[in-house]
Amino acid sequence: MSDPLSSGATIGILGGGQLGRMLSVAAARLGFKTHVFEPGGEPPAAQVAHRLTTAPYTDADALARFAQSVDIVTYEFENIPTSALNIIEKYVQIRPGREALRVSQDRLSEKQFLQNLGLTVAPFADVPDHDALEKAVETIGTPGILKTRRFGYDGKGQARLKTPQDIAPAWADMAGQPAILEGFVEFTHEVSVIAARSPQGDIACFDPGENVHRDGILHTTKVPARLNASMRTDAVLIAAKILNALEYVGVLGVELFVTRAGLIVNEIAPRVHNSGHWTQNGCTVDQFEQHIRALAGWPLGNGSRYADVIMENLIGADVKQVADLAKEPNCAVHLYGKSETKPGRKMGHVNRIVK
Amino acid sequence: MSDPLSSGATIGILGGGQLGRMLSVAAARLGFKTHVFEPGGEPPAAQVAHRLTTAPYTDADALARFAQSVDIVTYEFENIPTSALNIIEKYVQIRPGREALRVSQDRLSEKQFLQNLGLTVAPFADVPDHDALEKAVETIGTPGILKTRRFGYDGKGQARLKTPQDIAPAWADMAGQPAILEGFVEFTHEVSVIAARSPQGDIACFDPGENVHRDGILHTTKVPARLNASMRTDAVLIAAKILNALEYVGVLGVELFVTRAGLIVNEIAPRVHNSGHWTQNGCTVDQFEQHIRALAGWPLGNGSRYADVIMENLIGADVKQVADLAKEPNCAVHLYGKSETKPGRKMGHVNRIVK
Structure with a gap:
């Protein structure tokens, strides 16, 4: 898509929470219609959107119909299943693009991406299992924060390690999910x-x-x-x-x-x-x-x-x-x-x- | 209704134009849902409203269902048929109230209302027919503007009289509708x-x-x-x-x-x-x-x-x-x-x- 989208076009939004809601209002202010795709019932965004599709991200037909009804797709959260994005992208462009989603869906990829750009990040280590956590604590030390690589937000999927004694309970908190350990940063x-x-x-x-x-x-x-x-x-x-x-x-x-x-x-x-x-x-x-x-x-x-x-x-x-x-x-x-x-x-x- | 309306309540809006649209967005910002009633197709307000009823103001059933689905009713224009308001008011409060609509739906009532409040208005005369227009021009003089008493907006339903020679064409422009003549006001x-x-x-x-x-x-x-x-x-x-x-x-x-x-x-x-x-x-x-x-x-x-x-x-x-x-x-x-x-x-x- 190289030409600007004209007023009257429809913007698809994945996710029907408050961010989708405020995006819908902003889109309307510029004369766009919005179509919200959201698995949950009564999404806040639907109250101000032109259309709503209620379906899970595993519903390939619903995704295809949604994608065909809109001129471009965006999203209000980063944890959209890759399979859903693959279906949508057959029909219509997704903005921001896939690379941004790939990088930010996974805390490890994100840290590596930022580090490769020469930016400073907190010390971190890949923690696929309990043994790796022990090694990571040896290298990075405590205090630190163990975080699941995926699906964490607003403090969810996180465990603090004050001392090495916290290794076992912190790992248990991850419920077997791959994680990363982040070292403590002294910030003001x-x-x-x-x-x-x-x-x-x-x-x-x-x-x-x-x-x-x-x-x-x-x-x-x-x-x-x-x-x-x-x-x-x-x-x-x-x-x-x-x-x-x-x-x-x-x-x-x-x-x-x-x-x-x-x-x-x-x-x-x-x-x-x-x-x-x-x-x-x-x-x-x-x-x-x-x-x-x-x-x-x-x-x-x-x-x-x-x-x-x-x-x-x-x-x-x-x-x-x-x-x-x-x-x-x-x-x-x-x-x-x-x-x-x-x-x-x-x-x-x-x-x-x-x- | 004496208690404030709680977030989550539904506000009914009569009219689905741009004013209804911007009212819907403002209502959403305070957590309200909106339900727009509009006879015309593809109303701008419906793109940001929670619900839309498409029906004429003569559809008593649609009006009753609409009124029962909302917690309060407002409107984006003043020319709502009285019969429709009567039906709605059986079920739910209309704000602003009926008196404001009665006064403002008719240019003659409006002028009389304002004058009775001691406010200054342009000289005006009731013009129910051609003869009355002749008399009004004698009293008020020219230039003046002849306006239909009802349903005028954005310059519609108006005719200018520069000289008494304009009486006949101006009256013809009213297409038999009762009108008022307004005298010219020299304003900066x-x-x-x-x-x-x-x-x-x-x-x-x-x-x-x-x-x-x-x-x-x-x-x-x-x-x-x-x-x-x-x-x-x-x-x-x-x-x-x-x-x-x-x-x-x-x-x-x-x-x-x-x-x-x-x-x-x-x-x-x-x-x-x-x-x-x-x-x-x-x-x-x-x-x-x-x-x-x-x-x-x-x-x-x-x-x-x-x-x-x-x-x-x-x-x-x-x-x-x-x-x-x-x-x-x-x-x-x-x-x-x-x-x-x-x-x-x-x-x-x-x-x-x-x-």
Whole structure:
């Protein structure tokens, strides 16, 4: 696809959660229709999408019909089965491309990819089994974090090792799945860069945000982040290096640890990212529209920021605060339309415009 | 309905055009679902609404089913047949209420209502027939504008009278419909106030915008408008007087002529208004969310403005400029997803953030 996608075209979105929902709204703002593919019932994105297909990723017919009904496909999460992608790609282009998914679906490939680009990552070791974990702890030492190579998010599939005595329980936590051990990095804070690349290779970055997590889940993102000028430049160069190496099209999230020795890449997400939600109330073109613009071959927004913003996630019962939050001046409320409140579930977020 | 509507509730919207579309998106942002009722095919609002009913306003069964499927009903245009409203109101509350619709559906009632409130309006006369038009011209003089009492918008159903010789052709233009004659007002420019009232009687106004029309259709709205301090106060007081008199719940648009003698009320619209689209990129809570907040009984946004904005409508072939507009920094593009471009058709708008 070399011509820009025209208004009126349909964008297929794999995944019907809050990211798919906010992508749908952004697509509509540019005159596109969306068609959401989601195995689960009552997906939040379907409330604002033009069409919904409810089917598992193993349903080849449903995938083929979905692919034939849309002009391009994107996704809101990286753990889409390869078999599903193979079927879709017979009919229609997927953006961001397969290489970004291959790299980011597996923590080991991701670390190796970043290291091969000359970027600094935390010390890591491949841990296919219990013996390998013992060797890895000898090399990397403790404290460290054992993480499943695949399907981990928001702190899931992770076990901390404070001392070598934690090897057995940590390995048991992996339930036999291949893992990697990551060494402990002494960092002062975490920032993330939300960056976009167009099919022509243009790149635009939003200002880095500073992230605070609680219980392994993002709690707040604040812009501007605490970063000196040279780190601010580095953050952009790191993001650009990753985007170009992947010949990436769309929005990518890059999480970075800020250390005395410079920036260390924690992880990348080949999609719009929770730490970029602040852009909805700080930028003319937000991360969701930026992603749609990129994959549609439209000009990218320039990423410039007109306000300082603090984004705060509403997790589980936090959503009960909405009546009070709605009273706050300069506080933009964004709810995801999820019918059931569960502990740890992302129910919405607020963007507080602080300047 | 005295309790605030909870997230997850469904808001029914009568009318599936661009206003219904942007109301749907705003409702979703607060976690509400929307159900659009629209007689025409492929309504823009349906692309972002949870449900769509396609049926004429004369279909009593469809109206009853629609009303029973939602928690509250609002509308994007004022010319809804009374019979349809009667059916809906058997099942569910309509906000803004019936009185606002009754008054604004008829230019004569509207003028009389405004006059009875002590507000200044252009000289006007009831014109039920040709003879009445002759008498009205004798009283009011020329130039003047003859307008059908009902179903006029965007310059439709209007005829200008430059001299008494225009009486016959102007009356012919009305095609037998009852009309009113409005005298000519010497004004320097037009402004509009987008104001909201909550069920508890709280009122919040956005900054007045300055409107420029082309061929009877709004072309641009610019904030801030040229208004001195006392006129700025008057604009708010006028809007509040109208809202309170109607015990109004929701967003109302008030068009005002700026004259040397002060503000003259041109017309009111009991809904979100084209001249309030700038709020999408100038305010934390835009007019669409403000309307949803009001009818849901949520706290109103305070209407404060963080940027100067110029809104420009994309009418008909204007929409071809989108490729260039998307390149402009600080230019937010909003398209309505209309499949067919027609002369005079509102296809989208842009908000340029100028400061």
